[in-house]
Amino acid sequence: MDIVIRIVGAAGQGVQTVGEVLTRAAFHSGLELHAEQSYHSRIRGGENAFALRLAPGPAWGAREGTEVLAALNQEMLDQYLPSLTDGGWLVCDEDLTVSEARVVRVPASRLAKEELGLPIAANMVLLGAAACVAGIEEESLARAVRDAFGDKAELNLEALALGKQHAGDPRLGPHSPAYTHGERMLITGGAAVGAGAIAAGCRYLASYPMTPGTAVLTYLAERATRWGLVVEQAEDEIAAINMALGAAYAGARAMVTTSGGGFALMVEGLSLAGMIETPVVIHIGQRPGPATGLPTRTGQDNLLFALHAGHGEFPRYIVAPRDAQEAFYLTAKAFDLAEKHQVPALILTDQYLVDSFSTCAPLEVTRVAPRSYLLTPEELEAMVSYDRFAITDSGVSPRAVPGVSEKLVLVDSDEHDTYGRITEDLHFRKALNEKRLRKAKGLMQDVAPPYVHPSGGLEGRTVLLGWGSTYAAIREAVDMLNAEGESFAMIHFSELWPLRTHELEQVFDQAARMIAVEGNATGQLASLVAQQTGLKVHGFIGRHDGRPLTAADIAQEVAR
Amino acid sequence: MANIKTLAKKQEQQVRLSSGHSLCAGCAEPMVVRTVLNSIDDPVVVANATGCLEVATSRYPGTAWNVPWIHSAFENAAATIAGVEAAYKGLLRAGKLERKVRFVAFAGDGGTYDIGLQALSGALERGHDFLYVCINNEAYMNTGVQRSSATPRCASATTSPVGDAIPGKPQDRKDLTEIVVAHHIPYVAQASVSNLIDLSNKVERAMAYDGPKFLNVLTTCPLGWRTRKDTSIPMAKLAVETRYWPLYEVVEGVYKINYKPKKHVPVEEWLKQQGRFRHLFKSPEGKSSLEEFQASVDENWERLLKKEQCLSGADAAQ
Numbered sequence: 001m002d003i004v005i006r007i008v009g010a011a012g013q014g015v016q017t018v019g020e021v022l023t024r025a026a027f028h029s030g031l032e033l034h035a036e037q038s039y040h041s042r043i044r045g046g047e048n049a050f051a052l053r054l055a056p057g058p059a060w061g062a063r064e065g066t067e068v069l070a071a072l073n074q075e076m077l078d079q080y081l082p083s084l085t086d087g088g089w090l091v092c093d094e095d096l097t098v099s100e101a102r103v104v105r106v107p108a109s110r111l112a113k114e115e116l117g118l119p120i121a122a123n124m125v126l127l128g129a130a131a132c133v134a135g136i137e138e139e140s141l142a143r144a145v146r147d148a149f150g151d152k153a154e155l156n157l158e159a160l161a162l163g164k165q166h167a168g169d170p171r172l173g174p175h176s177p178a179y180t181h182g183e184r185m186l187i188t189g190g191a192a193v194g195a196g197a198i199a200a201g202c203r204y205l206a207s208y209p210m211t212p213g214t215a216v217l218t219y220l221a222e223r224a225t226r227w228g229l230v231v232e233q234a235e236d237e238i239a240a241i242n243m244a245l246g247a248a249y250a251g252a253r254a255m256v257t258t259s260g261g262g263f264a265l266m267v268e269g270l271s272l273a274g275m276i277e278t279p280v281v282i283h284i285g286q287r288p289g290p291a292t293g294l295p296t297r298t299g300q301d302n303l304l305f306a307l308h309a310g311h312g313e314f315p316r317y318i319v320a321p322r323d324a325q326e327a328f329y330l331t332a333k334a335f336d337l338a339e340k341h342q343v344p345a346l347i348l349t350d351q352y353l354v355d356s357f358s359t360c361a362p363l364e365v366t367r368v369a370p371r372s373y374l375l376t377p378e379e380l381e382a383m384v385s386y387d388r389f390a391i392t393d394s395g396v397s398p399r400a401v402p403g404v405s406e407k408l409v410l411v412d413s414d415e416h417d418t419y420g421r422i423t424e425d426l427h428f429r430k431a432l433n434e435k436r437l438r439k440a441k442g443l444m445q446d447v448a449p450p451y452v453h454p455s456g457g458l459e460g461r462t463v464l465l466g467w468g469s470t471y472a473a474i475r476e477a478v479d480m481l482n483a484e485g486e487s488f489a490m491i492h493f494s495e496l497w498p499l500r501t502h503e504l505e506q507v508f509d510q511a512a513r514m515i516a517v518e519g520n521a522t523g524q525l526a527s528l529v530a531q532q533t534g535l536k537v538h539g540f541i542g543r544h545d546g547r548p549l550t551a552a553d554i555a556q557e558v559a560r
Numbered sequence: 561m562a563n564i565k566t567l568a569k570k571q572e573q574q575v576r577l578s579s580g581h582s583l584c585a586g587c588a589e590p591m592v593v594r595t596v597l598n599s600i601d602d603p604v605v606v607a608n609a610t611g612c613l614e615v616a617t618s619r620y621p622g623t624a625w626n627v628p629w630i631h632s633a634f635e636n637a638a639a640t641i642a643g644v645e646a647a648y649k650g651l652l653r654a655g656k657l658e659r660k661v662r663f664v665a666f667a668g669d670g671g672t673y674d675i676g677l678q679a680l681s682g683a684l685e686r687g688h689d690f691l692y693v694c695i696n697n698e699a700y701m702n703t704g705v706q707r708s709s710a711t712p713r714c715a716s717a718t719t720s721p722v723g724d725a726i727p728g729k730p731q732d733r734k735d736l737t738e739i740v741v742a743h744h745i746p747y748v749a750q751a752s753v754s755n756l757i758d759l760s761n762k763v764e765r766a767m768a769y770d771g772p773k774f775l776n777v778l779t780t781c782p783l784g785w786r787t788r789k790d791t792s793i794p795m796a797k798l799a800v801e802t803r804y805w806p807l808y809e810v811v812e813g814v815y816k817i818n819y820k821p822k823k824h825v826p827v828e829e830w831l832k833q834q835g836r837f838r839h840l841f842k843s844p845e846g847k848s849s850l851e852e853f854q855a856s857v858d859e860n861w862e863r864l865l866k867k868e869q870c871l872s873g874a875d876a877a878q
Contacts, residue, residue, distance in 0.1 A: 012584075041615055041702075046582070208675065209706040209719070217706075218718045225725045233707055233719045236635060236675035261633065291633060292610055 005134050007050045008080045009072025014123040019050025021144045023357050027186040028140035030177025035357040036062040041295040061472030063550050070130035089171050091130040106166045121159040128163025135173015185362050189353035190215030192324040196331025198227045201370030203252040206232045206243035211295050212285035212351040216257040237262040241269030248278045251401035253335055257283040260302045267309045270344055274314025276411040279338035286350040288546050297546030298352035300519035306346045315440040318497035320348040320468030325360035332368035339373045341439045352548040353469040377404040387418040395438030444498040451492040458489050463511040467493040467525050474517050476551035501533050508535045515539040562760035570598040581624040583616040586782040586789030588753040589695050595756045596693055599763035602662045605644055609637035609667035612702040635675040638683040641665040645688045663690035669710035670700040673736050684743040684772045691773040697781035705784045709734040714849050715836045722839045737776045741810050745772040749809035752778045754797035778805045786835020798830040803861040815868040827857045
């Protein structure tokens, strides 16, 4: 059974807390899930929605439609009621007005006040009822509540019981477990980026708060002592990236996390990273711009910005993980390739990916164990002289940490000679510039091919081209469309730069029709593909209203 | 000079920031904004940095602002208002405008102490004729309580969390008021939302000067300070009474402490009511942190008294 439990209310009503408890309960029950959060940019009031999707197999992304709607206020009830599917159930407080027949009314506020003496627990009463209606196991729910509330769990457990009592029998379920303990883990995209950074040996994070990039900042700040990281909150993004570059110069694996607006302030520092060939990892949690835009919403409108940011010409590595699991591995890969090729590496996520929970196979830390690319003090001592920017075939010069030897490590933002001294000798300028740009070749060899589904025989098919977090929606759309007898396929990029064109050309060659699907208004990957290959897509499906693309959006547009 | 009646009357006469905004229950920010704007008689133009005030007052389908209002990117309120003021001066010079118009920038502590400091310093140094009001609630509240350089030592914030090894924020807050004083502008003051008449008087005195004016106003945030929603004003008052947040002004370089608490109230009284300092009351290390906190409050107060003594108008006249 594929069901969506949607909890809606105003900010400050505990939508997120309730949603997380329910998500953990479903996880404890062994159910595959995806949980998406959407909220207005404000501390109180406004719209707050938490959508937990339970699926029989690996859960896809978000979808429209609601099987259990738990509404905490009238405004959100009215807004979301139309999303209730046939056979769906509404759960709400008795004081809300509703004409829906399939409703479970619970006197949540009254019970919380009269029975528990704790008016704030009304949402937990409602959760008890909603979980019961949705057929979530009682024990799993109790465990999730104990984990979330610790010594304050008892009253909340009573609240759940009251809700369950009023709800009566489950209307949906039972759901058979898809896995047992230890086979799957539950993680958000933001946490996966943070965990990937720790696994990759990140030692330094400097950042400035900006939604949704902040999720990685708080994740790492909470774990800094345990994992031996230095986490600094800078006074702005200009300082943040330059602090990270300073740390990287001194040998620490360094990272910054931000969103498009903050990255705009980092651009000069990015160019500096290109010039001084100092590795840095930049996480950009995208949200719709321009300017402050929609601070708490999602979008994919920073691809071309990330690619073209920075004055001058220099190589860079850009990834856009498709889900939380990949966010872990690609963050680690970004650290590895930044070190290996001495380039800036950019990770493009978005609010949807950062805030969404999903189940995935346990992350394998050993698969991403950090490799050192630095000269050891002994190697450095053995050299007759040390030129930080020595000309090599690969373009990568041996990199040493300053202070470990008598030999100086000089780096300069001005054009420099191989030793790191300012030069306006145009011979040097050309040689050094070419050396830096040569690194793109080696980098390209480390880029994995795009994901193509199904894996062969694309002749005559309509192929959807996408990147990053839209993966699940496109994948689901393709399967949906194919179930109806149509022949669809997809090609999806998680590693975007350097852009692998070989597979693209093959797919373009075989496909009857190519349609780009992106979370923006102009088709940024489609433009990039055209620029790099001369191949133009035949159609474009874009969503840029701040909400994630869903399979239904795509299937509908394709059918048009 | 303002009194409670004149303040109330002005509030009746003109509503420059209306009700119906979505700031939290217990948030003291609108009181600061209303008092500041109602203490200026001329038409005003407001520039607003990103933050709680901005998002909660300007949301479709309404706006709480009854004055021309511009929101720019986070770090630029001072630069933006400087541009508006320069254009106004140009229009005056060209004879296209005759009315006196005043310019006010509102920004939080994040947008002032941290990311907006450079723009503020530049506008102060260039000498634009404007009033900059820092609504200081001591952290980035709008984005979920991250520490700022206005956050006091030991306070818990999501990016300076309390852990086994670290008791909240390890650094002292920046003394921004004194940094602004060092720009030698005509008027600089510290105020608190608990003392609105004092705030109103300060705005009136400030607006008598041409050139840059600066106010640093302490404002309780029940969410970030983890205080009760109905104690915002008493909490701000306690910050003043414990000498943690002295009310003083520097007028053309002359220091004046506007209020000297008669008795010494330990800063603990203020700290213990706030969830962000709760950990200090649970451990022996917390006790020594409290002592250090008190020592630093005392030291700052003594230093301020000395400044008043040395740099008072009376001394200058001698």
